[in-house]
Every structure is written in C-alpha cells, then in structure tokens.
Amino acid sequence: MTKECNLRCRYCYQKRFSNDSLSVATAVETFHAAAESGVTSLALTFFGGEPLLRADAIFEIMAAARHLERSRGISVTAKISTNGILLDEGTLSRAQRWGIFVSLSIDGTEQAHNIGRVDRDGHGSYEAADRALRLLAAAGKPFAVYSVITPVNVKYLADSIAFLWNAGARIIINTVDYTADWTEEARDRLERQYHRTGRFYRRQLERGEFFHMDPFDSRIPAVTRPRELKRCQPGLSQVVVAPDGTIYGCLEFFYRRLMPVGTSSTWIDRRSVQHLVQTRRGLPVECGDCALEGRCNNRCACINLRGTDTPNRPPSSLCLCEQATLFAVDRTAEQLYRKRVPEFVLRNYSCSYHLLTGIERLLQGMEKNDEQAHTG
Amino acid sequence: MSKLIPVRGPYLPGYPRSLSPEEIKLLLKPSLTRRFSSSTLLAGSMLLSAATGCAQNTSVAAGPPAGQVPGQPGKPATNMSTLKNPKLAREVNLVTSEILDRRAGHGFDAFWSDYTSIIARRELEPNPPVKYPRIPICYGNSYNGLFDIDTAKQATRRLFALYGIDLERGVTIEGEGYEFEADGYNREHGVGFKLLMPEGAFGLMGGQEFEAQDPDDKLDREEMQRLASEISARRIQFFVADAARFPLMDGDQSTPLACYMASVVDYLNWIHGDRHIDLSDVLGKIPGGVPDRGLLELDGRFHPPLPGCDFETKEDLKHWTATKGEIALCDRWPGFQATSLQVTLQPGGEAVYTVPSGKKVLNAPSDDDQYSKKCSDATFGGKVFLADAEEAEVVVHLTLLGTEGRTWTFSKKLPRKVTVAAVEMRAEGPRLGEIKGLKISAESKGPIVLYADTFGVHPVKIEDVE
Numbered sequence: 001m002t003k004e005c006n007l008r009c010r011y012c013y014q015k016r017f018s019n020d021s022l023s024v025a026t027a028v029e030t031f032h033a034a035a036e037s038g039v040t041s042l043a044l045t046f047f048g049g050e051p052l053l054r055a056d057a058i059f060e061i062m063a064a065a066r067h068l069e070r071s072r073g074i075s076v077t078a079k080i081s082t083n084g085i086l087l088d089e090g091t092l093s094r095a096q097r098w099g100i101f102v103s104l105s106i107d108g109t110e111q112a113h114n115i116g117r118v119d120r121d122g123h124g125s126y127e128a129a130d131r132a133l134r135l136l137a138a139a140g141k142p143f144a145v146y147s148v149i150t151p152v153n154v155k156y157l158a159d160s161i162a163f164l165w166n167a168g169a170r171i172i173i174n175t176v177d178y179t180a181d182w183t184e185e186a187r188d189r190l191e192r193q194y195h196r197t198g199r200f201y202r203r204q205l206e207r208g209e210f211f212h213m214d215p216f217d218s219r220i221p222a223v224t225r226p227r228e229l230k231r232c233q234p235g236l237s238q239v240v241v242a243p244d245g246t247i248y249g250c251l252e253f254f255y256r257r258l259m260p261v262g263t264s265s266t267w268i269d270r271r272s273v274q275h276l277v278q279t280r281r282g283l284p285v286e287c288g289d290c291a292l293e294g295r296c297n298n299r300c301a302c303i304n305l306r307g308t309d310t311p312n313r314p315p316s317s318l319c320l321c322e323q324a325t326l327f328a329v330d331r332t333a334e335q336l337y338r339k340r341v342p343e344f345v346l347r348n349y350s351c352s353y354h355l356l357t358g359i360e361r362l363l364q365g366m367e368k369n370d371e372q373a374h375t376g
Numbered sequence: 377m378s379k380l381i382p383v384r385g386p387y388l389p390g391y392p393r394s395l396s397p398e399e400i401k402l403l404l405k406p407s408l409t410r411r412f413s414s415s416t417l418l419a420g421s422m423l424l425s426a427a428t429g430c431a432q433n434t435s436v437a438a439g440p441p442a443g444q445v446p447g448q449p450g451k452p453a454t455n456m457s458t459l460k461n462p463k464l465a466r467e468v469n470l471v472t473s474e475i476l477d478r479r480a481g482h483g484f485d486a487f488w489s490d491y492t493s494i495i496a497r498r499e500l501e502p503n504p505p506v507k508y509p510r511i512p513i514c515y516g517n518s519y520n521g522l523f524d525i526d527t528a529k530q531a532t533r534r535l536f537a538l539y540g541i542d543l544e545r546g547v548t549i550e551g552e553g554y555e556f557e558a559d560g561y562n563r564e565h566g567v568g569f570k571l572l573m574p575e576g577a578f579g580l581m582g583g584q585e586f587e588a589q590d591p592d593d594k595l596d597r598e599e600m601q602r603l604a605s606e607i608s609a610r611r612i613q614f615f616v617a618d619a620a621r622f623p624l625m626d627g628d629q630s631t632p633l634a635c636y637m638a639s640v641v642d643y644l645n646w647i648h649g650d651r652h653i654d655l656s657d658v659l660g661k662i663p664g665g666v667p668d669r670g671l672l673e674l675d676g677r678f679h680p681p682l683p684g685c686d687f688e689t690k691e692d693l694k695h696w697t698a699t700k701g702e703i704a705l706c707d708r709w710p711g712f713q714a715t716s717l718q719v720t721l722q723p724g725g726e727a728v729y730t731v732p733s734g735k736k737v738l739n740a741p742s743d744d745d746q747y748s749k750k751c752s753d754a755t756f757g758g759k760v761f762l763a764d765a766e767e768a769e770v771v772v773h774l775t776l777l778g779t780e781g782r783t784w785t786f787s788k789k790l791p792r793k794v795t796v797a798a799v800e801m802r803a804e805g806p807r808l809g810e811i812k813g814l815k816i817s818a819e820s821k822g823p824i825v826l827y828a829d830t831f832g833v834h835p836v837k838i839e840d841v842e
Contacts (some may be wrong), residue, residue: 158590192590195546199592223389290382308378316378323383334390335548342404349395 001051001058003243006085007125010116011150011177013306014049014255020243021054026264027061030241033267035072042068044078046100052086055094062098079103081146083117084132085125096141103144103173104132108160112153130167137168144171151186158196165204165211173214176325178297179306182317191324198332205336205343210357217347219329222295224348232300234280235261235273249276252302280311287314296322456539457650458641467538472637472659475531476630489631499572499616500600502607504646508621509635511628521584522574523622523632529559531633532569532615532640539644541565548592549614551606554599555592558614567613567647569640570595574620615643634659681830682814683735683838687717695732700725706827717828719816726817728777729831737811738837739778770820776833777815778808 002021003014034042044065046058062078069076079101087102095102106129107113114124136143145164149157157174164172176190194215204211232238234249241247245264248254259276262268280301287298297303298314307315336344346353395403458465488511496505533543543560549568561568572595578584595603595616606612617639622632638659684695687705696703701721719727731737775785811833818824 196590196592199548220391223391223393284380286380286382289384290380291385291387292383313378314380316380319378319380319382323381330389330391331546331548335550337391339550340403345395345400345403349392349400350397 001046001054002049004053005049005083006053006119007050007083007117008120008122009148010118011148011180013179013252013302017049021057022241022243024057024060024064026243026245027241028064029245030247030264030267031065031068033263033265035068035074037267039074039267041075042077044076046078046080048081050083050086051080052082052091055086055091058100059094059098062100066098077101079144081105082132083125083129085128087132087135089135092135092139096139101143102136103146104129104136105146105148106130106133106164107147107149107153109156109163112147112156112160115153116148116150133164133167133169142171143169144173145169146173146175148175148177149190150177150180151182151189152180154186154190154193157190157193158200161197161213162200165200170210171212176318176321178303178315178318178321180317182320184320187320187324190321191328194325194328195331198328198335202332202336202339202341202344205341205347206339208343215325215329216332219295219326220333220348223330223333226294232302233277234301235268235276239268249273250302252305256305258305282312284313292323292326295326298322456648457645459645459650464538468535468641469659471534471538472531472634472641475527475534475637476634488625488628489634492631492635494635495621497621499618500604500607500614502604503615504642506617506621506639507635507642508618509623509632511623511625511631518626519579520624520627521579522619523624523636524629525571525573525619527629528619528622528633528636529571531637532571533560535637535640535644536560536562536567536569539648541567541644543568549612551602551612553602554595554606556595556599557593565613566611569615569617572616572618572620578620578623613647615640681832682729682737682811683732685717685729685828685831687715687828687830692717696727696729698725698727701727703727719826719828720823721816721818721820721826722823723818723820726815728813728815730813731811734841736839736841737833738839739776739808739811739833770818770824772824772826773815773817773819775815775817776808776811777813779810779812782808784808 003016003018004021005012005014005017008017031042042065044061046061048054051058058080065076065078068074078099080095081103083105087104092102105117106126107115107117110124110126110130113126113129117125117129119125133145147160147164153160161172182190197213198216201211201213201216232250234253238250239247239261240249240251240254241264242254246257246260247262247264247268248257249259249261253259253276259272259279261272261276280299283293283298287293287296290296296314297318301311303318304311304314307318333344333348347357455461456464458468488509493510495508495510497508498505536543541562543562545558545560547558547561547563547568549556549558549561549570556570558568559571573589574586575588576586578586600616603612603614603616607614617636622636624632641659684692686692690705693703693705696717698719698721700723701719703720704718705715706718707715721727770790771787772790773785773787775783777783814831816826818826
C-alpha cells in the first residue's frame with residue numbers, strides 16, 4: 001500500500017522509505033486483469049510500510065474487491081499486517097465489516113518488542129502495540145500476531161509467547177530474522193527457547209485450547225501432511241503489485257526490482273513466470289545431504305536474496321536457526337504424540353479436523369455476531 | 377559464501393508420518409494409564425500379581441532383580457558389574473583413567489585426593505548413595521567453584537554406554553507430579569541420569585555464576601520424592617546427583633570427577649543387581665579420608681586455636697561479648713569444621729574475647745615454632761562482608777589484650793567497593809607474655825559482618841591453671 005512507515009524497526013527488510021503508494025485505480029485494474037485471465041479466487045494481503053497510513057484507500061479497494069466477488073463470482077479473502085499504531089476502534093470495526101483479517105506485528109513482552117520495533121527517534125513502540133493487541137482481543141474476532149525473533153530478543157521468546165497468549169492472542173506466527181548474525185550460542189538459545197515455548201504450546205493443546213502457533217503448526221504438518229503443505233511459489237501462488245503497477249514474484253523481488261512477472265493491466269506473463277521458476281531451481285549440494293531437507297525454509301527466495309543476494313543459496317544463519325527450530329518442534333511433537341493428546345493427533349493426522357475446526361470457528365463467529373447484534 | 381552444515385545421517389522425528397483412521401481411534405481411546413493415576417495402577421498391579429501368585433519383590437531399597445537390565449524384566453541374567461565382570465572393569469578403568477588423565481597437566485591436579493573423605497548421601501531413596509567428596513576447605517586454598525559439569529555429563533554417557541545403555545539427550549521425563557529434562561535417557565531400558573544443576577554464585581569470591589533454570593527443566597526436591605516413588609515402583613530408573621556438592625579446589629578437577637564417576641559406576645552396578653558396593657572406595661582407590669583439619673597434616677603450619685576459639689560449640693560464645701553488635705555461630709566459612717563465629721558490628725561496635733578461667737595463654741616459644749623465636753604472630757582466618765558495597769575503605773582491627781594494659785593491634789584495610797574481602801591477618805611483633813583476650817573492632821560507616829574460623833596466636837603455650 002505504501003513504502004512509508006511510522007516505525008523504523010531495526011531488523012526491517014525494507015531499507016528505503018518513501019511516499020510511493022499503490023493507488024486504488026491500480027489495485028482495481030489488477031483485479032479486473034486477474035478476473036479476465038480466469039482467476040477464480042483472490043487472497044489479498046495489504047502490507048507496507050505501514051498499510052494503515054492509507055486506511056481509506058484500503059477500504060476503497062476492499063469495496064471494489066467485494067463488488068468483483070458479487071459480480072464475477074470470484075472469492076475474495078483479505079488480511080492486513082499492521083504495527084497497530086493507527087489501529088483504533090473505528091478502523092478495526094471498518095476492517096471487520098469488510099472481512100479483513102488483522103495481523104498485528106508485536107514481538108512479545110515490552111523488553112522483547114522495544115529492542116527492535118522503534119520509531120524514527122529510536123523509541124520503543126510497545127505501548128501502541130500493546131494497546132492494539134488489547135483492542136483486537138476485546139473485539140472477539142480471530143486475529144494473528146507476528147513476532148520477529150532476533151539474536152537480541154530471543155532470550156524473551158518463551159516469556160513473550162506466554163505473554164501474547166495471556167493477552168488473548170490465539171494465532172501466533174514467529175518469524176526468524178535470518179539476516180541477523182546468529183552465533184552458535186544464539187542458535188542454542190533459540191532451541192532452548194523454542195523448547196520452552198513447545199511446553200507452553202503442549203499445555204494448551206492438552207487443555208484442548210485452540211492455539212495455532214508457527215513454527216509448530218507449520219513444521220509438524222510438513223511431516224504428517226506434506227502434500228497439503230503450501231510452499232512459497234513466487235509468481236505462481238503469490239505476487240506483489242508495486243505502486244507503479246508492475247507485478248513481482250515476491251517481496252524481495254519487488255524491493256530489488258528483480259524479474260517482474262506482469263503488470264496491473266495485463267496480469268501475469270507466463271514466460272516471465274517460467275523464467276523466474278527456472279532461476280529459482282537448484283539448491284546447494286549441502287542441502288541435498290541434509291536430513292532436514294524438505295522441511296526447511298531453504299527454498300524461500302526472499303530469505304535467500306536477503307541473506308546471500310542469490311535466490312538459491314540460503315544464508316548460514318538460516319541453516320543454524322532452522323535446525324534449532326526443527327529439533328525443538330520435533331521434540332514437542334513427539335511428546336504430544338506420546339501423551340496421545342487428542343488435539344495434536346486430530347490436528348495433524350485427521351483429514352476432517354481442519355474442515356470441522358473451520359466450521360466450528362465459523363459457527364462461533366456467527367454466535368458472537370448474534371450476541372453483538374442483540375446487545376448492540 | 378554462506379556456510380551450511382547439513383544434518384547428516386538418518387534423522388526421523390519421533391512421531392509417525394501418518395496414521396490411519398483406525399489408528400487414530402485406537403490412539404485416542406482412553407487407556408488405563410490415562411484414566412488412572414500411577415499410584416492406583418501400582419496398587420492394582422500388586423493385587424493382580426498377588427491373585428495370580430506371581431508377585432515380585434518391590435521393596436523400596438531394591439532395584440531390578442539381579443542381573444536384569446532395567447526396564448526389561450524377564451531378560452536373561454547379565455553379568456554387568458565391574459565387581460563380577462573383569463572385562464567390564466577394565467573398560468570402565470580405561471574410560472575413567474582417560475577422563476582423569478585429560479584433566480591432569482598442572483601441579484595441582486588431584487592435589488586434594490589424599491585429604492578427601494567421602495560423604496555418602498542418597499539423593500533418591502531407592503538408589504545407592506552418591507559419593508560426594510568432602511574436600512577440606514580452608515582459607516589458604518582456593519575454592520574456585522564447581523567441577524567441570526560438562527565433562528561429568530560426557531563421562532556419564534560414556535560409562536552408561538559401556539553397560540550397553542546409550543543415552544539420548546534432552547528428553548523430557550514426565551510422570552505423576554514431576555517433569556524435568558534428563559541429561560541422558562534410554563527409552564528402551566527406561567533408565568537415565570540427571571545432574572542437578574546449581575543456581576547462583578559458587579566459589580570463595582562467588583566467581584562461578586549459574587543462571588536460574590527453567591522450572592520445567594529442573595528436578596526439584598518435591599519432584600524427586602515422586603520420582604523416587606516411581607523408581608521404587610520400578611517404572612523408571614534414574615541416577616541423580618547434585619553438581620553443587622562437587623567442589624573444585626585449587627583447580628583439582630580429578631578429585632571431584634573421580635568421586636562422581638565412582639558414583640555412576642556404583643549406580644550402574646547397582647541397577648544390574650550388584651549390591652556389594654564399597655561406599656568408601658573411589659574407582660578402586662580409597663581416598664585419603666582425613667576427616668577434619670586436612671591442612672593439619674600438611675606441614676605443621678597449624679596454629680592451635682585459643683581456648684574456646686574454634687567455634688564448634690555454643691559454649692564458645694560464653695567467652696565473647698559484643699557492644700553495638702552481635703555474635704553468633706553459623707555455618708558460613710567454617711574452614712575445616714562445621715561452624716564459624718559470625719560477628720556483626722555496627723559503626724563503633726566491638727566484640728571482645730576473654731580467655732576462660734582455668735586456662736592460661738602464654739605468647740611464648742614452643743616446639744612447633746616454625747617462624748622465629750624472637751617475635752610472635754597472630755592469625756585470624758576469616759572473611760569480612762561489608763553491608764554497603766559502595767562504602768569507602770573499611771579498616772578492621774584485631775587487638776590482642778595482654779597483662780598490665782599491654783595491647784598489640786594489627787589492622788587490615790579493605791579495598792573499596794567489595795562485598796567480600798579475604799582477611800588474612802597475620803602480623804609479627806614483640807611477644808606479649810600472657811594473653812588475656814582479644815578485641816575485634818572496625819572503622820566503617822556502615823555495619824560489617826565478619827566470619828572467623830579460628831583465632832590463634834603463635835607461638836603459644838596454653839596451660840591449665842587451678
């Protein structure tokens with residue numbers, strides 16, 4: 001939505017900030033081009049910079065997308081990633097009315113958050129993020145929180161997860177900053193912290209609570225349901241629309257203006273996508289020898305570009321952190337399996353679990369809406 | 377180019393890749409272990425065993441039946457004990473010697489072995505006692521902290537492996553009322569070990585710091601009781617020792633490591649059915665076993681304490697008075713013995729010792745005078761703690777009180793910004809003749825706490841008088 005942001009997070013992969021913004025017209029043009037090309041479903045993600053700097057434009061775009069949904073029968077889902085500073089009751093209410101799923105970027109406890117998420121003057125932004133978190137929890141609709149783990153804040157990881165849970169977050173996504181300098185010591189700390197976090201995750205599952213937490217809910221299915229696992233496929237399963245209407249395979253390709261795959265007026269160019277796919281083929285020999293190949297993030301072109309300037313070679317930090325993560329995740333999963341925790345067994349082995357969970361959450365949401373309608 | 381280190385060899389997660397609907401159903405079917413507590417299940421199994429006439433001896437002190445590998449009842453008897461199996465004994469000796477040799481290489485190595493006695497202490501009631509070294513700590517030797525915990529853990533894994541028990545690291549052990557992370561565990565045999573990790577500062581100057589642990593990782597005393605019950609019920613076998621009880625003196629890793637490894641071997645013999653353990657024996661060698669005052673035997677440097685100044689009984693306090701301060705016995709810094717004198721002085725306060733009636737203390741030459749016959753010295757082995765770490769210089773005075781108002785004071789200036797200061801108050805001067813007592817005072821802005829192992833004067837002649 002914009003390359004401007006009201007924060008200057010120390011680990012942000014966006015290095016240059018500007019007023020470059022995606023116009024409503026370009027977005028709508030892209031929808032129509034996609035629809036003309038036979039696209040039947042769109043999963044929109046509004047990101048930035050800080051997308052809520054352009055809240056009004058987002059809601060206009062959503063209005064156009066919903067119109068397209070009704071007129072052309074294209075299914076549309078949408079989410080937004082925000083740092084929460086501009087999230088107030090009014091904005092949240094509008095977002096929910098348009099069916100936008102909100103993801104809040106918060107790194108956990110005050111110490112964990114304020115180390116990295118700072119404003120232009122270097123001041124921590126925890127207060128605003130915490131306020132947004134409470135607001136989302138109070139609204140009663142599902143939302144996600146995104147946390148970035150760095151060597152500096154990893155020591156707070158387990159405490160942060162417990163903190164976020166206690167504040168009402170039930171979908172927690174952890175992202176490791178692979179561009180940071182992860183030493184062996186920091187890697188060990190990551191494993192220990194994930195191990196502790198795993199215990200917390202396990203306890204919630206044992207109590208039958210709904211708790212989705214990455215990496216557990218992404219890395220365990222990579223073993224138990226590999227076919228259903230959606231791997232990142234730049235240009236094929238996802239694209240980024242730049243403010244000037246150029247379409248790129250993924251974020252880092254957009255930041256680097258690398259290998260565009262289409263435009264907002266023409267949609268995706270197959271040859272360009274093929275070229276991109278071919279460029280991404282091939283992994284280092286070391287990865288071929290690794291027992292964790294297939295479950296590791298080594299194929300993420302964005303991470304690789306950020307870390308090594310090539311889409312096919314992962315940075316050393318990824319290798320260290322992925323091993324730490326996977327070992328900790330597997331230990332947690334093993335304990336859950338041995339304890340025959342129903343939530344774990346069903347979530348990871350039952351074909352109908354996810355369908356039923358979806359229905360369950362839908363019904364719960366409907367009940368909630370009814371309640372609000374009656375009380376409102 | 378980035379450095380990638382692949383995980384080589386087979387790696388399989390400990391949970392299945394897929395389950396059929398039938399398996400899921402079976403897995404989620406309430407089982408007895410999920411429905412009933414372990415104590416109920418134990419009682420039930422005993423009743424069932426009695427009813428079918430095949431009850432086993434499950435007395436608390438017993439491990440698995442002799443010759444059986446833990447967790448595998450019914451397996452043919454083995455001969456896995458260093459006392460019965462010479463080949464195993466040789467292998468164990470090779471491994472332990474290698475580990476101890478690796479620790480050698482400087483003058484202090486195994487220095488304390490001959491002065492060490494063994495404290496046999498049961499950490500878990502059903503297990504054999506652990507052999508903790510009692511290394512005499514005095515103010516002349518350096519209590520550096522604790523022994524090399526990593527080496528101890530590696531040694532344990534190697535020793536278990538010699539008995540055919542390969543240990544996996546980082547397994548979380550959970551049972552009724554306990555949960556902790558094992559340092560090594562063998563799932564097949566249900567046997568493992570846990571070295572209780574210390575927390576806080578260790579060493580004379582608090583030089584070795586251990587971080588607080590994750591409560592889920594550690595095994596606390598309450599959990600240990602429950603674990604002991606599980607061991608008694610033969611559901612699991614665990615060797616548990618307390619790392620904080622293996623001190624490192626003067627860099628001598630060998631002595632505590634030898635005691636530790638001997639405990640592991642004892643344990644491994646024990647769980648394989650061998651009950652003949654010589655608890656004083658460390659890897660075939662009986663340690664020195666000097667029970668107290670280890671330095672006494674070293675070179676005769678010991679200064680006998682003044683009467684009532686070894687602070688081992690409350691009676692000793694009768695000879696002391698304090699103004700603007702308090703005196704008490706405590707177990708901190710007791711040197712070679714069990715207790716020491718604790719003196720707390722407010723600014724301007726003093727503590728005074730008076731030679732008890734019936735005793736005459738002469739500051740006179742004696743046969744064990746090793747320094748000089750022309751002068752005398754007084755010793756005070758102790759520690760002084762300053763209440764305020766930021767306080768500027770503090771001066772502690774020790775004054776010997778002679779007859780006819782004669783006194784001899786020696787003073788120690790303590791550096792700034794310290795919380796613990798070693799006080800080695802030894803000074804030389806003219807002899808006083810008869811000593812009637814001594815006085816401790818300090819120049820400080822805040823209170824000080826002083827610990828004394830003993831007070832002594834040298835040379836000294838102590839006589840009984842009517």
